[in-house]
Amino acid sequence: MKIFKCPNCASTIFFENSRCVNCGNVLGYDAVSDGFIIPNSYNSYYNNNFKFCDNHKYGICNWLIEDDGNHIFCKACELNRKVPAESDTENFQKWKKLEVAKHRLVYQLLKLNLPLESKIKNNQGIAFDFLSENNSDNMVTGHAGGVITILLSEADSVHREQIRMQMDEPYRTLLGHFRHEMGHYYWGFFFDYSDNIFNFRNLFGDERQDYNQAINHYYCYGAPLNWNLNFISKYATSHPWEDWAETWAHYLHIMDTLETGNAIGISFSSNQTQNQEIHITRCSNPYQTRDFKTIFETSIALTSAVNSLNRSMGLPDIYPFVVPEPVFQKLSFIHNLFNQHLYS
Template sequence: MRSFRCPNCAQLVFFENSACLRCGQELGYDPVRRDLVAATDLPRCANAGIAACNWIPPRPGTLCLSCRLTRTRPADSDTDAMAAFAETEAAKRRLVAQLAELGLPLRSWEDTDGGLAYDLLSSRDGSVVIGHQNGIVTIDLAEAGDPHREQVRQEMGEPYRTMLGHLRHETGHYYWTVLVEGTAHLERFRELFGDERASYTDAVDRHYAQGPPADWPDRHVSAYATMHPWEDWAETFAHYLHIRDTLQTAGEHGIRVDGPEATLSADPGDVDADAEPFEGILAEWLPLTYALNAVNRSMGRDDLYPFVLPPAVVGKLAWVHRLCTDVS
């Protein structure tokens, strides 16, 4: 994420701010300029009240670029679900801003059908099937609650689970259909991730019955990624977004780590040629994660970045980087 300053007093402000805490200047995020601007005389998103949205819409009384991607939400009378909805929309705005920054296609202002959209549903009154189908990403708003999300994280044996990460993963499924499906890249995808034509239902049953293979850390970014090539893609895509966003945030705030040189734990021949353009990102990323983990340990906390990137995973991340770069 970029860093932002109040256009009136130059105080540092957060992406989520609707006003400067120092001078009181009203602020709004302009998705066209990709900046926080003085919003005193500008329209507010129609979700400003119910979702604390600080984005500027194209016209008064309308939804902003991020909020209009939400197709279904809870009723206003469901106060618990609406609180979770507001938290989820905040995470989605951060995701949408990054997708726009990368130049990945989003539904335009004029589109009413087709493209990426979200159903944000509450499982309090019935089960919610989380996932992606035909451009629609379905999210269980219970994920916005820390106790529920931590319980699921432990049950799934995941080292990391946040609403932002959850949204990045499920949205990654959509971008597989955009960047890979039906393109000349499909053959290379199958070489790296596996054949997506394998039965997804059988893969899910096998994964939950047998668990991941013992050697999964050598080839996948997470245990969940071993389930099926589609899940491997979604986990890798989400991880790529984690890396890019965190590095941008660190750079924007002048965080520099003069740590050991980042090198891959393999001979050059073991890493796919696609990894070469990604090596510069990796050379910044690994020292930063070492430092962040060391800081967390000094505070008696778990590692902020509990992952290891073997050469096979670096190759996949590099390929995702190549596809996203080609699009933008």
């Protein structure tokens, strides 16, 4: 994630800010210019045609839209199909937490220049349903036909930790959920009617195997022995689609953390990593780096350093994963797909 500047006083602004703490101006994020703007209605000195997304009134969104009478919601909020009512106080507050993660996801998808349309406008697009655990259709967190369902209970950190331990997962976050489920949606974008499917099967396996049988087998018997030699997580072993979604999510983790490292100006020397062949200076901007090996090596340096900092505070590793060579090849494959998409 970038670090932003106030358009009035150039003070540091973070992604969720809606006001500059230095000069006091009200600010909103403009996804088109990828920067913060002072809406005209809050300061007559700035003559522009921007207003806040309608969800700003609930303290949920700080994104701007053109004040042209054609839009109500921003690029992130227009993807919502089902959300809790404001009168449902408990679930409404949980939704607010989930929106923070979803807005970060959408920021990154726009950065990667991926198609992002609302299913409400285009049936081939994306919709988010935020539902309570006791919803009438017994839906669970997941993806189906462009609809991403997120249970509001995921916003409860205690509940999320209980599920993480129950599922024997080293990592479980709101943003991680969004990235994983969005990976399922974009699988069709990259592989339907494409020769890329043959390369996919060489790395991830044949996705034509029965999904429900594979998932049931995983929940009955767990991951195979030595799973960590070929997969990023235990759940990735359950089916090629889940391997793709898990690896996709990790690719997005890598890209976002490196953009943050670049924005902050973090630098390394080779002896700060576990691989003495790595020579890193400053974190490069991953969205401007075509060589995945450079991105990956920088990521190793960054996560090793941050994991060590967490241990100094008695906290778990922020990135509790080891990436074996087969997973590196899968990550590299995903990176090359993006390069094909961006530069074709």
